[in-house]
Amino acid sequence: MTNPLSRRRTSRRTFLTVAGAGAAAAAVGGSGLLAGCDSSGGNKGPGTTSKDDINKIIPNYIQNTSVKADIPSVTGAAGAVSDPVFLSYPASPVQTVPSTPGSGGSYTTMTPLWGAIPPASGNAYYDAVNQALGTTLKIQAADGNNYGDTLPPLFAADKLPDWIQIPGWNTTNLNFGSAVAKFVDLTPYLSGDKISAYPNLANIPSGAWSAGVWNGKLYGLPVYPSNATFAGAVFFRRDIFDKQGINPDSIKTAEDLKALGAQLTSKTAGQYAFGDVFGDVGNYAAQLFGFHMKWDQDATGKIVHSYETEGIIAALEWHASLAKAGYIHPADIARTDQNAKQRFWSGKTVIAADGTGAWNGQDAKSGTAANPGYVRQAFKLLSASAGQTPSIELQPGASMFAYLNAKLTEAQVKELLAVANYLAAPYGSKEWLVVNFGAEGQTYTMKDGNPVLSESGSKLVATTFQFLVTAPAVTTVQEGFTQVAKDYAAWQADTVKYARTPIFFGMNITEPAQYSSIGQAVQDTISDVKVGRKPISAFTDAVAAWRKNGGDELRKFYDDIRSKYVTGASSAPTPSS
Known part of the structure; x- marks a missing residue:
């Protein structure tokens, strides 16, 4: 599969197409992913958390209003909100992170990648992002088509990286309701109003955090979150x-x-x-x-x-x-x-x-x-x-989440959450340009009001940092086809009026293993x-x-x-x- 970076960076809906039919089907399947414990914390599964407790655990939504879309969102039924539309990148990008977020740490990461894997060393894109972060994230991208096969050995050997992305459809063979204990409980850092310390993370819709809750605790950072995801x-x-x-x-x-x-x-x-x-x-x-x-x-x-x-x-x-x-x-x-x-x-x-x-x-x-x-x-x-x-x-607000290794110290966790806040900067910001394109004049240029990868950038820039945490989805113009963006926006704005959610919406439920193949x-x-x-x-x-x-x-x-x-x-x- 060719590298779909230019579309995937702005919208989770694109990911569901480029990742392949099998991944998309799993992503939109709703419930039946992972399994159950009671809301008081007593393990009976484990995994599931009641809807009432999920609402108490997830971060509060604090919208970033500093960036104005050309076509604003439309609120529909069942909590569905259409994506805002930008016909060009704002001429004066806002700065959402006032100072360098990192404190000089160095961390290993692992993410899937559907497309050509760029070189890890001597990569001007990686270097530019890490310089802006003030922290070195050592990017390890793995073939997304075989990603599920690479995860169990890491868990078994307890050799997980500091920050790892795990798609929902790859958790079923990990006994994730129990394995999630290998990661940091983010509840004390991000739950409710605590998220206000990280404004860009707070800008992620509340519903996108739900499937990152396990055993009554928040573990996952949402990847490609949206308030209006449909199967097609x-x-x-x-x-x-x-x-x-x-x-x-x-x-x-x-x-x-x-x-x-x-x-x-x-x-x-x-x-x-x-x-x-x-x-x-x-x-x-x-x-x-x-x-x-x-x-x-x-x-x-x-x-x-x-x-x-x-x-x-x-x-x-x-x-x-x-x-x-x-x-x-x-x-x-x-x-x-x-x-x-x-x-x-x-x-x-x-x-x-x-x-x-x-x-x-x-x-x-x-x-x-x-x-x-x-x-x-x-x-x-x-x-x-x-x-x-x-x-x-309506499909869950996010089907992929990234997790921090429980072996990290509290200071390291706080550093990486500050980094995550930078990576989650919204479309229209200075930070978003860095995270998605690197340094202007080096890996991209501006053309007709939009960032465009240079020849070297097309070889070096790949969806990697975005798979650690992502800003909310927006619709943008690609390849100069403005009407396409407008047409999609009109369709989505009409469609959200008819959204509905199934009874187990946003809940992690693992079906017993003996029934895994009966369908x-x-x-x-x-x-x-x-x-x-x-x-x-x-x-x-x-x-x-x-x-x-x-x-x-x-x-x-x-x-x-x-x-x-x-x-x-x-x-x-x-x-x-």
């Missing part, structure tokens, strides 16, 4: 719609979408209406048909899995009907290659679902190279049928049913087997979690279909 969107080629006289605002339901199949499919021209609009874990279909992503509480108060909802059955039948009608590109049915984006750029598919990070200036640049008229846009949130209010499941047969069956290779009865049979092989026992497990950690849950059910 259903995209279309606006230029092709315009040529065919299709008004995208008239498409409001799944049936409206299906009706476009014949009009947009021309097998002689090699054009198909659809790519995959279901998703590997049903994340796109869940938006269309209103079912939740994993475990949730239905309207009757029963804990149910997404497999058991009417919505997923309707979604499978709908998607299979697209395939049987010949409206889905054969490559998306066969899954024989990974060129879905290229098919969309070239117009071989006109409608395709993807992570929101696919919608950016880099995409516009690639698309226009393949087709000069290329324009990607996303449908406003759709519903299954007319008269239904759309809804979309694989269902997922394999979904892959066949959604493209019509197997009938819907194959899915219902697979779900029945899943229930017998542990699904019903897992329901009891989640029932127990609900009774212990979710106050008043049964009185406020969320929709399940």
Whole structure:
């Protein structure tokens, strides 16, 4: 995978695209990551903390108002807030850290990196950031695709670095509810109003800290935090719609979408209406048909899995009907290659679902190279049928966290938190430029109001310091495509109005190990049913087997979690279909 630095530095939504489908699916999965202890501190799992206690533990939010966005955030439902938009970097960047934060210490770090790993020695970018920090962070970047395999040996040998980033999807094989004791309890330093000592950390949305809480204590520093993270969107080629006289605002339901199949499919021209609009874990279909992503509480108060909802059955039948009608590109049915984006750029598919990070200036640049008229846009949130209010499941505010080694002294912890405060400086600040680009004239220059990597900078600058802690997400202009940023902002501002959260939102819950693979047969069956290779009865049979092989026992497990950690849950059910 190529280095996606230029997009990933400003928005977590981009990370979910560039890290790959497997990582993204895990990141957006919601609950089911890690496991349970009671809020009084008595270990019974361990891991889980009640929602009430999480709210007492996480830092208070103190917004940084020194940087003004060109398009401000919009507040929606369920705590969702759209990202602010900057059409160019502020001409007079503010200084948010008045003095050098470090005190001369030297520390080892470890982070994943999806892309080419730059040289660690003689790296002008690393040197510039460390000079500004007044502390030496020895950067050790590891291949993100194999990162999960490198972690267990470090834990087993107790050879963890001073500061390490651990994605949520890599914690399941670490028994992290217990292993987290190897890291610093940050509660005494950052909980509640204590965060005010670190203004840039306080500017991180409160909800982004939740999944960094374990066993009633705060351990994690959020990486790529956001107040409005969604699993993806259903995209279309606006230029092709315009040529065919299709008004995208008239498409409001799944049936409206299906009706476009014949009009947009021309097998002689090699054009198909659809790519995959279901998703590997049903994340796109869940938006269309209103079912939740994993475990949730239905309207009757029963804990149910997404497999058991009417919505997923309707979604499978709908998607299979697209395939049987010949409206889905054969490559998306066969899954024989990974060129879905290229098919969309070239117009071989006109409608395709993807992570929101696919919608950016880099995409516009690639698309226009393949087709000069290329324009990607996303449908406003759709519903299954007319008269239904759309809804979309809000994803956790952060799915990756960084941790400080418990072997550090209190003085060292305070030094690194001061450094973290610098690294978390908001977009529009002097510090943000240093952290993300290094020194002007050395690894970047300003062009058309925005920082651009120099030739040497493109080889030396990589997403490393940002994986230790990150400023809140913003939307920016890339490659000069201002309209792309505006279009995404409008979509997100509309979408946050329909956000909802599942019952276990933001809670670290580890499912018992014996159930770790019982869902694989269902997922394999979904892959066949959604493209019509197997009938819907194959899915219902697979779900029945899943229930017998542990699904019903897992329901009891989640029932127990609900009774212990979710106050008043049964009185406020969320929709399940």
